[in-house]
Amino acid sequence: xxxxxxxxxxxxxxxxxxxxxxxxxxxxxxxxxxxxxxxxxxxxxxxxxxxxxxxxxxxxxxxxxxxxxxxxxxxxxxxxxxxxxxxxxxxxxxxxxxxxxxxxxxxxxxxxxxxxxxxxxxxxxxxxxxxxxxxxxxxxxxxxxxxxxxxxxxxxxxxxxx
Amino acid sequence: xxxxxxxxxxxxxxxxxxxxxxxxxxxxxxxxxxxxxxxxxxxxxxxxxxxxxxxxxxxxxxxxxxxxxxxxxxxxxxxxxxxxxxxxxxxxxxxxxxxxxxxxxxxxxxxxxxxxxxxxxxxxxxxxxxxxxxxxxxxxxxxxxxxxxxxxxxx
Numbered sequence: 451x452x453x454x455x456x457x458x459x460x461x462x463x464x465x466x467x468x469x470x471x472x473x474x475x476x477x478x479x480x481x482x483x484x485x486x487x488x489x490x491x492x493x494x495x496x497x498x499x500x501x502x503x504x505x506x507x508x509x510x511x512x513x514x515x516x517x518x519x520x521x522x523x524x525x526x527x528x529x530x531x532x533x534x535x536x537x538x539x540x541x542x543x544x545x546x547x548x549x550x551x552x553x554x555x556x557x558x559x560x561x562x563x564x565x566x567x568x569x570x571x572x573x574x575x576x577x578x579x580x581x582x583x584x585x586x587x588x589x590x591x592x593x594x595x596x597x598x599x600x601x602x603x604x605x606x607x608x609x610x611x612x
Numbered sequence: 613x614x615x616x617x618x619x620x621x622x623x624x625x626x627x628x629x630x631x632x633x634x635x636x637x638x639x640x641x642x643x644x645x646x647x648x649x650x651x652x653x654x655x656x657x658x659x660x661x662x663x664x665x666x667x668x669x670x671x672x673x674x675x676x677x678x679x680x681x682x683x684x685x686x687x688x689x690x691x692x693x694x695x696x697x698x699x700x701x702x703x704x705x706x707x708x709x710x711x712x713x714x715x716x717x718x719x720x721x722x723x724x725x726x727x728x729x730x731x732x733x734x735x736x737x738x739x740x741x742x743x744x745x746x747x748x749x750x751x752x753x754x755x756x757x758x759x760x761x762x763x764x765x766x767x
Contacts, residue, residue: 453679461679467669468633470662472640472655474670486637493635496672504673507629507658509763513616513665514626516763521714521721531755539758547757553687553749556718561685561751565763591714591721597696598703598711601669602725604679606706 451499456484458605460492464505465603508601511565518592519565520572522579523558525587531560534583538562543575558589616664621649623765625657626666630762633670673761682729685751686736688720694744695720702739707731718749 453461459482468474479486496502511519526534531549538547538560546563562579566572569592576590618626624647634642644654661667676683690698695713702708702722711722726732732750740748 461672461674464672465674467662467671470659473637474639475635475637490635490637493672496674497635499678501675501678502672503675503759504632505635505671506631506633506673507626507661507670508668508673508761509626509630510665510668511763514618514763514765535755535757542762542764544758545761546759548685548753549755549757550685550751550753553718553751554747556687562758589716591716593712594715594719595699595713596711597699597713598708598722600709601671602674602676602709603706604674604676604681607727 451495451501453501456482457492457496460484460489461496461501462603462605464493464502465601465606515567516565517567518569518572519563520569520576520590520592522562522564522576522588522590523556524560524562524583524585525557526560526583526585528559530585534585535560537583538579541575541579543572544579557587564590616666618666618765621647621653621657622661624648625654626661627764627766629658629670676725681725681727682732683723683725683752684732685753686722686724686739686748687718687751688722688739688748689718689746690720690742691744691746692719694742698739698742698745701742702735705735707735 471477475490476486479489538544543564543566544562545565548561550561552559564572564575628646636642640655641651644651699711699720703711707724707726709723709725713719714721724732724735736748
């Protein structure tokens with residue numbers, strides 16, 4: 451899908467918050483100098499094209515009780531990555547799951563972010579997945595300090611005007 | 613941070629709007645129909661959840677790759693005495709979206725979403741040049757099995 455300057459501005463705006471309005475798309479369209487129907491059509495087009503993964507609420511999960519998140523890293527034989535990846539992905543407590551390269555002194559090649567109400571809960575999920583996948587070599591790393599957590603803003607560098 | 617107790621309606625609303633907030637001329641009317649309340653209650657519920665800090669924002673979560681961006685997880689080994697300074701160097705870049713210290717030999721983990729691979733490498737090179745930084749490894753995703761942030765509250 452090819453994107454014009456209006457799309458880039460709309461996408462940049464949608465990386466923020468819709469806000470409090472009872473008619474949020476009317477207000478957003480007005481803010482951007484476009485028709486409401488056009489804005490709505492473009493958002494639907496982004497979704498259909500796979501550019502927009504999701505349009506919805508992004509939560510502060512800690513405030514909502516999901517206090518712990520553990521980055522689990524698994525050492526999976528290359529031939530099993532597909533099967534193991536799919537099993538991890540099927541787990542509801544796992545939000546992100548990727549195959550990544552190994553590093554020196556770090557033999558783990560599949561990563562899965564586990565969210566839970568406590569660290570114990572996250573570890574229990576990892577143990578369950580270890581049994582289900584048959585992968586015994588894994589680690590769960592919790593965050594010691596959170597230095598930054600921000601939403602990505604695409605096309606931010608293009609400035610305010612068209 | 614204190615945990616806020618959620619009402620049944622709030623749980624239903626959160627379960628609904630994480631997956632999809634209606635994109636229409638009457639989103640709160642549409643939401644109300646889905647969760648079984650009236651339009652004003654749907655609107656009020658969402659505003660209160662935002663005000664109380666449970667909803668960070670309502671908006672779009674885009675696939676950076678399809679927009680031409682280069683995204684990557686980065687792992688670094690940093691002398692513990694220098695972690696904070698190295699982290700600050702990385703965090704100063706708007707392209708660095710998440711940045712955490714974790715308890716392992718690779719103790720600094722951050723994500724970079726850059727306009728190009730060259731720009732990403734520029735950022736990594738800068739972090740690599742910080743005092744106490746032993747190594748900085750880019751870990752691009754070879755295969756993606758899941759990306760779905762969705763916290764279930766439902767009754």
